[in-house]
Amino acid sequence: MTMATEEQRWAFELDGYILLPHLLGAQEAADATPAALAEQPDLLAVINQLVGGELPLWHRAAYDGTEGKEQEFHTINYVLDRPPRRLIGEGQWVNDLTVDEQRRLGYDTTSRPDRVCVWGVRALWAVGDSCVVVCPASHKANVQPPPSMARAAELGATERVQLRAGDCLLAVATTLVGAAPGSSLQECIFCDDSRYPGRAFRQGGPDADSWLDDLSPARRALVAGPPRGLGHDGQPLSNEQQLEPSLLGVNTRPDAPDHEEVWFWDLRGYLVLPGVMDRQWLAQCNAALDSPFAEANRRPVGLSSSVVGEYPDYEGCSQLIAPAPGTRCNEERISQTWTHPSPFSDGFRRMIDNPLVNARLKWMIDPGFVMTTCYTIVSRNGAAGQPLHGGWFYGAGHNYHFRDGQPRTEQVNIGWLLQDVETATGDGGLMLIPGSHKARLPLPRPRQTSCDLPQVKHMQGAAGTVIMYTASTTHGVRSWRNPNRERRFVNTKAGPNIRRPEPEAGLES
Known part of the structure; x- marks a missing residue:
């Protein structure tokens, strides 16, 4: 089983990505199905070592449902967030840059002073020799939206990472990445299942959520929440409406920072x-x-x-x-x-x-x-x-x-x-x-x-x-x-x- 080194842990935290070379042979990678790539044992082992494992809980921070028993640890488990896909877009970021997605799969340094919480990771498999354009440290960016991939390269904010067939680039899901021309890449995105379980709202039995039927439609809507990307009025939410008020964003004076x-x-x-x-x-x-x-x-x-x-x-x-x-x-x-x-x-x-x-x-x-x-x-x-x-x-x-x-x-x-x-x-x-x-x-x-x-x-x-x-x-x-x-x-x-x-x-x- 592949083991993450201390330098890889440091680099992943610093830059938001690492390269995992030779996880598969070239022919093995070319022949692998998307499902096989998503379940590759060495990849899953590295994900667990870098961002998974057991999270110690403080005081009465969580309860596992067992009567009289406090939960001391919470196990972080990553599951496939969506079906794998072949990257076909070139010259642009592959990330979903909406505020919803940034929050859902983001890199959280504020929830716990002793721990970084990574809600999502992206694996880019090289099915053939490829090149990935990466914007290092962008998983921690506070300024939105980012420049285009071409403009970020002009600013000197990107790196080009060469992958041989069978290599895998593992990144925080919000680290900006894109495929260079001629690349052959398969993308797998994993999320922390405990924070975003992705299950239907009603669960646990036919009567588990029957109390919802007693609520008014307005209250029921507040509990269930509107569909992602929509406000409670049913209208689409723009990124600007969801971002916190920013002195940068509203400053239109001539001396405003670039x-x-x-x-x-x-x-x-x-x-x-x-x-x-x-x-x-x-x-x-x-x-x-x-x-x-x-x-x-x-x-x-x-x-x-x-x-x-x-x-x-x-x-x-x-x-x-x-x-x-x-x-x-x-x-x-x-x-x-x-x-x-x-x-x-x-x-x-x-x-x-x-x-x-x-x-x-x-x-x-x-x-x-x-x-x-x-x-x-x-x-x-x-x-x-x-x-x-x-x-x-x-x-x-x-x-x-x-x-x-x-x-x-x-x-x-x-x-x-x-x-x-x-x-x-x-x-x-x-x-x-x-x-x-x-x-x-x-x-x-x-x-x-x-x-x-x-x-x-x-x-x-x-x-x-x-x-x-x-x-x-x-x-x-x-x-x-x-x-x-x-x-x-x-x-x-x-x-x-x-x-x-x-x-x-x-x-x-």
């Missing part, structure tokens, strides 16, 4: 703004960093002992964060860059009130945000990076939530690229795990090697690009391996105004 940007930020935990700094501004900042003043104020920063451990030469660390072999070269910083005298600080102080950045901070944090700090990182060729941190490695102050239709976070990091960053030329720099601002499981590997996980993304960009990311998005720094240019990266931070109010006149102690 819906796609908010969707991407909520989905991925970061936002890339190219071309914020022009050539003159870049030249001003780089000239300041070339000055004797900057050289005199550089201070090296090394990897912490908790990462290096007992290995003084960085043994055991991933080569993505270790310095060049045979060296102990570290990144250098110019701390509190804003506080240094003019003219050195002039270009950096322009980052305090940039309108493009600050317009986003208003809806990322709140309109009363404050800028909290600024430092500049300079890495020479061979310099070490930083291990992954943020998210699970920090306390409650680094949190992200969505309330009253708007995202809220306690800290936004704003990275300003003063030089080009390209993976192909050996550049290192910022890396992060998209979607990890909502992660509920710790990293499945030690901090020394977690940056080797395939979910880690190296953030490339041209000089002048700004990368904004919430502090709860797990992030780190890759070591720098470019002999032709230094890494030059300014990190500013913003947060809510939680300073103490100024004392009233005459009340100072």
Whole structure:
């Protein structure tokens, strides 16, 4: 029987899907009936391990019907929700994006603080060699509706997962997925039978619901509920009518946030703004960093002992964060860059009130945000990076939530690229795990090697690009391996105004 690994559990919670390779042979998959695919033992075993099992119940949370007996556990059982089907639509999401379906088969992180409840899962079997377009972390999206599949790909929010015949992609039912052209996929959707039993309303015997006959038609309609998708007046309900009131949805002011940007930020935990700094501004900042003043104020920063451990030469660390072999070269910083005298600080102080950045901070944090700090990182060729941190490695102050239709976070990091960053030329720099601002499981590997996980993304960009990311998005720094240019990266931070109010006149102690 196939067993889910800790990394698969972590990836499924983070991205909302995993690939299960080689569950069947190619010919076996081609010959299998839809019913056989839906009952494949290894698939059902993985579903049970990832989202099934027994749910501990608290106090008198449930009762199993046996006189005098409290139920301590509730068994989660997944059943086939509808007949399997062959996917024929290409270039569009296969999900039912109605509010009804999102609620019925959704991903619930709020019902239980100790447990995630997954109401539905989707299995996509590759009957022949196929490609599935996936939008990672979309099972946790708070912003509806999502962009089209083509637009999401343009925004950089999708991944293409290649499947060989006999492979199976298992996803949360609300994770956005679609078939690429030429794919041959069979879809099976399973639901938690205990929450949505799908049985007829009248059950348990001919007289079990006879009391309903004593109700007025209006009361009986309230108990039984209208057909799905209809209101009690019999009229169809639109998605907009069923969504909770959203400040995003009703904001029609000229400075209202862009819906796609908010969707991407909520989905991925970061936002890339190219071309914020022009050539003159870049030249001003780089000239300041070339000055004797900057050289005199550089201070090296090394990897912490908790990462290096007992290995003084960085043994055991991933080569993505270790310095060049045979060296102990570290990144250098110019701390509190804003506080240094003019003219050195002039270009950096322009980052305090940039309108493009600050317009986003208003809806990322709140309109009363404050800028909290600024430092500049300079890495020479061979310099070490930083291990992954943020998210699970920090306390409650680094949190992200969505309330009253708007995202809220306690800290936004704003990275300003003063030089080009390209993976192909050996550049290192910022890396992060998209979607990890909502992660509920710790990293499945030690901090020394977690940056080797395939979910880690190296953030490339041209000089002048700004990368904004919430502090709860797990992030780190890759070591720098470019002999032709230094890494030059300014990190500013913003947060809510939680300073103490100024004392009233005459009340100072």
